[in-house]
Amino acid sequence: MAKNDEKENKQKRHYFKDMKAELKKVVWPTPKQTMNNTIAVIVFTLLIAAIVFVLDVCFDSIHKYGVTPLQEKIQSSYSSKNGETTENEDNETSENDAESSDANSDEQSENKEETNTEVEDNTNSGE
DSSP states (O other): OHHHHHHHHHHHHHHHHHHHHHHHHOOOOOHHHHHHHHHHHHHHHHHHHHHHHHHHHHHHHHIIIIIHHHHHHHHHHHHHHTHHHHHHHHHHHHHHHHHHHHHHHHHHHHHHHHHHHHHHHHHHHHO
């Protein structure tokens, strides 16, 4: 086992020596180059952010002042052409709602009467 430990130690030392040799071969940028690259990244990031902001404002304005009023004009012209049709449909809808609510209240009262009758029958049969 001692041989295995020595072998592992040699491999570790060899690995770190190789890593150190490779890092010596790297051509590191000068501080001036690093500063220039950093400034370039910041400038491009700000430039892209400004472009996205301008496009966002433009699209919002187009939607707010272009699309929405156009939709309202189309809806108003459509409703003025079909004004009678929509009024008749509204009246029919309100009449149907009233009829369905009347039917529901009738069913509820019938259910209450049936329940009361069953309760009375059960009390009479128990006597």
